[in-house]
Amino acid sequence: MKPGPTRFPLMIIFRKAVGFFSFILLLVSCQTQSPPRQPQGPLWQSDVFSVFPDRVVQGPYVARVLSPTELSSNYQSPANAFVSPQIQFKFSLNGKDNEMKPGQDHQFHCVSQNGVCQPPLIRFGEQYVDTSDIPPGTYLRPNTELHLRLDLRHVLRSFEEKGFFETYDGEKLYKEDFKGVFVAGSTAPLVWDFDNLTAFPELELHDPDGDGIYDVTLTMNAPQDQKTTASHWSLSKDISAFPRYYGNYPLVEALYNLSLEEMLTDIEADGTFRTGAEWAGVWTRDISYSILLSMALLQPKVARTSLMRKVKEGRIIQDTGTGGAYPVSTDRIVWAVAAWEIYVVTGDEDWLREAYPIIRKSIDEDVRNAYDPATGLVRGESSFLDWREQTYPAWMQPADIYESLNLGTNAVHYRANLILAEMATRLGNTAEAEHYRQVAGKIREGLDRYLWQEERGYYGQFLYGRHYKLLSPRAEALGEALCVLFEVADADRQQTLVARTPVTNFGIPCIYPQIPHIPPYHNNGIWPFVQAYWSLAAAKAGNETALTQSLNAIYRPAALFLTNKENFVASTGDFAGTQINSSRMLWSLSGNLSMVYRIFFGMHFESERLVLAPFVPERFAGTHTLENFAYRNAVLTLTVEGYGNRIEAITLDEEALEQPVLPATLEGKHTVKIVLSNQSVGGEVHHVPDRDSPAAPVVELKNGELHWDAQPGVTEYWVLKNGQEVARTEKPFFALPEETDVAEYQVLAVDGEGVASFGSEPVVLPRHVQRYEAEQAAVPASHPYKGFSGSGFVEISQQTHTDLVFEVTVPEDGRYALDFRYANGNGPINTDNRCAIRTLRNGDDFLGTVVLPQRGADEWSEWGFTNAIPAELPKGTHQLHLRFEPHNANMHGEVNQAMIDFLRVTRLP
Secondary structure, eight states, X not given: OXXXXXXXXXXXXXXXXXXXXXXXXXXXXXXXXXXXXXXXXXXXXXXXXXXXXTEEEETTEEEEEEETTEEEEOOOOOTTTTOOSEEEEEEEETTSSOSSOTTOOEEEEOOOSSSEEOOOOEETTSOOBOOOOOOXXXXXXXXXXXXXXXXXXXXXXXXXXXXXXXOTTSOEEEGGGOOOEEEEESSTTOOOOGGGGGGOGGGEEBOTTOSSEEEEEEEETOOOSOSSSOSEEEOOSOOTTSOEEEESOHHHHXXXXXXXXXXXXXXXXXXXXXXXXXXXXXXXXXXXXXIIIIIHHHOHHHHHHHHHTTEETTEEXXXXXXXXXXXXXXXXXXXXXXXXXXXXXXOXXXXXXXXXXXXXXXXXXXXXXXXXXXXXXXXXSOSSOOOHHHHSOTTOOHHHHHHOEEHHHHHHHHHHHHHHHHHHHHTTXXXXXXXHHHHHHHHHHHIIIIIEETTTTEEOSEEEESSSEEEEOOEEHHHHHHHHHTTSSOHHHHXXXXXXXXXXXXXOOSEESBOTTOOSSSTTEEOHHHHHHHHHHXXXXXXXXXXXXXXXXXXXXXXXXXXXXXXXXXXTOOSBTBSSOOSSOHHHHHHHHHIIIIIISOEEEETTEEEEOOOBOGGGOEEEEEEEEEETTEEEEEEEEESBSXXXXXXXXXXXXXXXXXXXXXXXXXXEEEEEOOOOOOOOOEEOOOOBXXXXXXXXXXXXXXXXXXXXXXXXXXXXXXXEEEEEESSSEEEOOOOSSOEEEEEEEEETTSOBOOOOOOEEEOSSEEEEEGGGTSOOOOOOOOOOSTTOOEEEOXXXXXXXXXXXXXXXXXXXXXXXEEEOOSSOSSSOSOOEEEEEEETTEEEEEEEEOOOSTTOTTOOEEOOOEEEEEOSEEEEEEEEOOGGGOOSSSSOOOEEEEEEEEEEEO
């Protein structure tokens, strides 16, 4: 039947009206910050904190999402509320740990009703232990005054009578070098940071009346001016130029927007990134790890400018660090990983050609200065863990740290060599490509052989020691994660590693277990950027349980603190209590943002394509949308629906794709939709309580026996000879067998749960040691330094004695250890960039690299030994050359100087 004359027009009008109102509704929805959301259960719930879609709850503290651009938090640091009145402290000459042996401290119970505490007069070097009882429930009252008095008269008398004072460990401090006396300790404002004590004037003791009694008054447990980072955040910058994220989780959306704003705030006027609110300038490792997480995606131009700020004379700059940095620290090569990420994101061939020779020159220098041919591994301290006492035994000097072979640093070098090989291939240098692939292969083989712990299921922290290396079984979070992400570990090991690496209540600590008597920073610290890499590793290994916990371990502190903090205390989850902490930390905010891009949308960039492999844990199920995402010449809107890590369907502009891959040639605006299979994949997490290991024993040789102090909680001690266990004992001593050759002994303390300490400083029993005085090889220096042996010492620099020759005669064929007693007062032990570097040759044959790290600013009478180089020497006379060669340039470039006292030649078994 045909329609009547009036019915047809009415139908048309009705349909047009419906279309018009639908259009209006669409416009309104586009202007809304996010689509409607339904209340949901917790994203994470534990005994210590809970995360919900719109809030974080930790005890009485709650952070709430008020809108996608507004957050509130009532968090206040409880750091001052429950401080123990037991104060451990130690006095320090010139800021060094030289009053008593490590682990032996003064102990005082600061319990006071009138706000003032004072232990008796303490004589330097004599331990004071307070035996009074502390009433239950007693805490250190805020703003308590602690008055310390120190008897230094015997030290001053020794200066006058002998010209020096000999500390407990036999070191001589000369009168001319005495700069002052300080106090270090366990409770704020005291710190255990001996390398930086001189930077804390309030910790210096004074003797105004000149009677040899020094004193200082400290205000203990002073409430911090800033008990909370903020109570409210609302967006104040225009972030519309960046991808807009929204979905079913207001918390994730708000923290994403907060992180974008902090990113913009961290861009300096010169077009580089600052490292954080409290850290000005560009740091090689910080910017590189940030670029790899998300800054290559969001700020490729700023990222590239920042990287080039860390290039000098065509090579990558190593940040200042232990003993004058490079080559004690060698993680500068993470720059290469960041440079490659900028290339695969942008496809910029000019950048590829610019970065390639920089990376090649840096790796070639490292091969000569730091690569160990015996193991295939790279020497140098742990990547980013660059505060020596935070992650190393107290006895290890910078030269010892150079000799260590670290997990994270080696993972970075492995990846950098593969990247250099890929760059060489793309630039047509096939021979070079094969060379660097082989170098990478040796590093991987070394990691598998020397650091993988089959019984634990994850890699060890590092090899360390002197003539014979031990493996530290501690987990090192960043290194473990990088071994997964860079595929050092195969697929099976990746799954095992993520499931078995220790994780604590608030996240994954930098190392586990912790080192006793060391305040939180890297030790007993959790770093959000490391947590982000752990999230990426969990996703790659297909461990949903680990990923869920890790995501929430990132969102908890960011929401409660209302900023992306540098770190927080692993045992408490509090931002207060770490040695240094910065808000708006670049790599922390980069990690927060990367959870959206690299987890929920699974972005993985390759030179010719963008691969999408989203992993949405079931707790985060729903819809995740990213608009205005620029990929080369395309602008994308991406939507992920459901949960799991298996793609059910993927479309590009509503057309099905066979693979979740977008070509780099894509142009214009496009829409990508991914539907996940809604399958939970589970996984295990190795939850552990936060805990310390026993302290490393301090071992002494007395009358043919090794002696050390017994430790409470330790059930036995393991005695090692030449790196191998030879005995276990419950007693604090061990009788040595009669030796016929050189032997190196160490002792480990082991508690009732089988957790071992670091090995003690090696005790060497030499039977064949020769000494060759430097002044016999060259004209001695005229500097007025003291403490040398023989009749003088020789200065080496880039202009002076650039080839110092020692004529050495060995009595028989064999393996010998060669090291030098030296002084380097060009900088402090913990920072700067004047580590001296030399090459040791037997004639023209390369033997190894000798590092002469800084030992204290202007402390030229402070002598120590370099790293020891093992060498096979036939019987007879040899010309050993200590040379300055072009690849021995340090990071300073101009000052590469040290004083040489003598060469030591030790016969090895």
